[in-house]
Amino acid sequence: MSGHAKTKAQELESMVAQSESGARKPAGSVGIFLGILAFAWSIFQLYVASGVPFWLTEHLGVNWVFNNQEVRQVHLAFAIALCSLAYPLFKGSPQHRIPWYDWILTVVGVCCCLYLLVFKDTISDRAGLPTTSDLVISALGLISLGIAVFRSLGLPLLLVATVFMTYVFFGDQPWLPEVIQWKGASFGKAMWHFWMQTEGVFGVALGVSATMIFLFVLFGALLERAGAGNYFIQLALSLLGHLRGGPAKAAVVASGLSGLYSGSSIANVVTTGTFTIPLMVKTGFSREKAGAVEVASSTNGQLTPPVMGAAAFLIAEFTGIAYTDVIRHAVVPALASYIALFYIVHLEAMKMGLEGMPRPSARFTLIQKLMGFLGGFVAIGVLGAIVYFVLGSVAEMMPSMTTWTGALIFLLGYLALIRVAAKRPDLEMKDPEHFEVLPRADEVAPTGLYYVLPIVVLLWSILIERLSPALSAFWASLAMLFVVLTQDFLKALFRGEHAHLGHFRDGVVAMYEGMISGARNMVPIGVATGVAGVVIGTVSLTGAHQVVGEFVEMLAGGNVMAMLLLVAVMSLILGMGLPTTANYIVVSSLMAPVIVSVGAQTGLVVPLIAVHMFVFYFGILADDTPPVGVAAFAAAAISGGDPIKTGIQGFTYDIRTALLPFLFIFNHELLLIDVTFAQAIFVFIIAVIAMLLFAAATQGFFITRSRWYESAALLLVAFTLFRPGFWLDQVEEPFVHRPGTEVVKEAGRLPEGGLLRMVVSGPDFDRPDRMASLTLVAPMGAPGDGAQRLMEAGLMVGDNPDAPQGTIALEEPMAGTPYFTKMQMFDFYGDRPVVVERVELDAERMHKEVFYIPGLALLALIIFLQLSRRKATLAAA
Structure with a gap:
């Protein structure tokens, strides 16, 4: 490595150290x-x-x-x-x-x-x-x-x-606006x-940080210390470097793989970008675009399950949803976003007429063709599928398989793969300034396949054994510790070298350094989750979320889309100075209940996981948002470009990621909510196609350079594929309305597990002169009497002569029932009763997928126009 490269590497190492x-x-x-x-x-x-x-x-x-x-x-x-x-x-x-x-x-x-x-x-x-x-x-x-x-x-x-x-302390002061005042707290009460x-x-x-996040960060630090980062970079480059804009595509894939275990975008930028950014510049990307590709790739690495920048565990804890379900909900948006970024890089290379790097030979292996076509993103999905279906079937055939049996299988697989790796020289981190020819994929791949085994242990523990995230990360970390300790010794042994204690001592040193690195990387997360507890504590003590909710609701005028835009802007502004984890905690504590309640008041029932994913996504995007985006500054330090321009360019690449949260708020299928396996595959395919079309529209290039009306048409097609239900709602009403008095009858008719949707209205507790409205969706239990099923769900109807005609009165839910908190907005002891205003039954309508037909027809027209124009251009040339 040259002296200049060493100096730059030291500067980058110092930058990461200062923040990580x-x-x-x-x-x-x-x-x-x-x-x-x-x-x-x-x-x-x-x-x-x-x-x-x-x-x-x-x-x-x-x-x-x-x-x-x-x-x-x-x-x-x-x-x-x-x-x-x-x-x-x-x-x-x-x-x-x-x-x-x-x-x-x-x-x-x-x-x-x-x-x-x-x-x-x-x-x-x-x-x-x-x-x-x-x-x-x-x-x-x-x-x-x-x-x-x-x-x-x-x-x-x-x-x-x-x-x-x-x-x-000062929330009760008269100089504060009355709308945000509260009674205040004494010093003793607040300190306690x-x-x-x-x-x-x-x-x-802090509990999530102490029990889950630390072990995943430690696992990532050990994996990185073992050499997995360098392996993933060179593997991605060997598979994709020959394509148009190959180093940029390799950066996207390598950052996605690093996102499996890394919760830091800036560390991801420095780890992969030190190698890929100079190669991108070398193959024709501008310095700002090269840095922006790495920034977008690295920030999106935090979307990648199972770690998701440490927020996956917090989301599970705050929503009460199982960690495995959080992973399931996150997988389609993450894959769709990454594939779209890969496609954006391809479009950029097409616009600039770039070529790939030279291959070591003309032979083009099947695996290279597959990886070139698929972009490498399905590798994670394939690995998960193998663990879930293949190893899962083994677990079913051997239900008595113990931990020791699993450890023996791991050991045998590890010894086999380490022997394969020992037949080739270890990978070295090459200086990108003198990198002329791509490494061969069939030479790179075998050298580090054993790095996949601890990841398999992690996925096995989570998906098959259904262990807790903490225990899963514990076993994966133990597997990784074993790899770090023994890899050098065993390679020397299989190579026929004298495997003396020096090799084992190197493993001990690497293990020690990895353990230190994991702990030091946890410091910002540990103190951030601690101080975020101050925010959560304030919310629970003062009810600040209600104050903020009323303020945001007032600004949005009750419009859900306007409210979502305000939340997105708040997340971006806070995220400019806060790490993703802290940003998520702060904004979700304040805004998640607001989105749910305002949505319910307008008839939009939003699952809690969708709300928390919405906040999380915009917190991630803040990492490349100027003027503070630290990831953009790190990338610019590597590329030599302007950090502000790098951040702006990276944000334009990330517009597709900003689109997703708005979509899954309205289309819950993107989060794989209430879908079968076959439907999940279909949703994934449609989401990827729609995301690619959106990327093509925003980049102004599809088959050839797009005209403005073609870009507008591509946006329309993408929207139709993402949310066909919008068009169906314009044609047919989604619900058949029944009077509130029929709520008991409809509750009795629903099958077990059926959902009863009703609109409840009544006097507003905080503003008794106004009526509040709320849409509830109540799951029905075992078949039986309607009133009994409602009571078991936590709702009690009663006779009240003051209830308007066509409605039925509701009594206040008991404390501890699911609807006690949700319905605190109503005054159950006012002059007017709280009533079920109407019951909304799903209408029999055509399938929303029918609207794919005109959307795809419009897409075919765009393809025809662009193909004709491209042929004419080529003929003229």
Whole structure:
């Protein structure tokens, strides 16, 4: 590698360190201590995820089991300690030594966290009655956490948390508009709420970080340390580099594969972009477009299941939906978005008349043809299908298969693949400046196939064994640790070299460094989820989401589309300064209930998963949104282009990703909700075609350069394929309306599991002079009397002479029932009753897919026009 390349690599490494793992790397005994501290954090997280604590308790009689709350406290203590020691407080702070004040801040932060662990019994005895020491510890703990957030994530998230906390203390002040005032909280109540219990810092978000996210980040760090990143890059390049704009296509695929285990867009940019961006520039892409392709690829890597930038676990926790279902809901939008990005790169190469890189031989293998056509994105799906169907059938045939049997199968497969890899030299990270000829796919692929095995373990645990995400990541991390420890030793053994202890020592060093890297990469996430608990705690304490909801509803005027646009803009603005995880937590806490309630008031019943995915997608897009998009700055540092132009270009590539959230809010089939397997395949194919057409329209190029009306027609076709139900609703009413008095009869007629849709109206609790309206969808249980089925669903009808004609009164749902929270908007004790206004039954209509026919006919016309024009152009040339 040239001196200039080395300098640039060091600069990029420093950039990643500043935002991901801490730029400070002290030498000597202090550096060793810092490494041991990070290593100890990884060991602790593996320990609490395993069955070892229970085994020790059972066989040694000592209680070394940590409950969830205790794990959160130790988790945050490690995060604050590493943050205080590894992240300089100011830009001018020393990077090669730790100043005295950082040691003091470390001790204070750790003591404030462990205070809850050491004095847990006495704290529980005085619940809600804090002592002076409780208040001091809570205040110092929040200050320590705020300083840690400032160090690792900068000022924006700290300002957001400060605004929320200020609202807690001063929300009752007369100088605030009356609409957003609340009764306020005392210092003692607020401190107890935020620090001493599970409603604030040590709440759900930090719990997800401590039990799930850490292990997935550790798994990714070990996979990267083992050499998987370099393997994926060179494999993608060997398969796709010969195509038009080949390095750009390879960047898209490599970033997608890295997204399997990486939750960071900037790390993804640097890992894959260091190699692919110079090659893109070399083959004809401008510096800004080369950087933008990598930025769009890397930010979209956070859409890729199973990690999804760590948000998958938070979504599962906040929505109450199983983690495996979250993955299922996310897979079609993620694949469609990535395939469309691959197609955008192809269109860019077509517009510029680019060619691919030279192949090492004229021989064009079948696998290269397949990968060139499919773009490599189905590889993940194929792997998942193999695990689910092939290995799943093995599990059915061997129901008594134990963990040890699975470990033996893994070991045999690993030994076979490591022997295949040993027959070829190890892959080296090549200098892209001197990269002239593509590597051969049949030479690259065998060198790292064993990297897939830990991913198979992860998918097996999640899809087949149905283990928890934490336990699945634990077993995958153990498999990855075994690979890191043994790969060099076993390769030397199979190559006939003298496999001495030096090879094994290299594995131990790699394992140690991977464990340290995983822990340091977790620091920003750990403190971000901790401070996000302040936001969640404020919402639960003050009901701030209702205030924000009313404000947004007022701005949107009750229009769902306008409200969605406001939420999208809010996510983008917050995301410019917040990491994706924190952005998702903040916006979903405030806006998810608003979208659901406003949608229900207008008759649109939106599944909760669709709302949370909507917020999550726009949080991701903020990573390349100027002027702050950190991923764009990282890509520009590699390409030498302008970071603002790179970010703008990357955002134009990501417009297709911004379209998806609006679509699956209205078309739930894109999230594979209530579809069969055959329907899922059909939905995926249609979604991909529609996304490709949308990409072609926005790029102004399809078969040839498009005229404006052709681009408009392509947008119309794409919209029709994505949401044919819109056109059907214009032709036929979706529902047959029945009077509310028939709700009991209709409830009795529905089959088991059927959904009863009804419109409920009544006096608004906050504004009694106004009537509120809400659309409810209630699932019916076992067949029986209609009133009984409604009661079992949580709804009770009653006789009330004041109910308007054609309606039936509803009684207030009991606390704890599904509709208690949803119907708090109504005043059940006002002068006018809350009633079922009407029942809405699904109308018998034509299939919405009928509208695909005119859409595809219009597409055929566009293809004919563009083919004719292209032939004429070629003939003239």
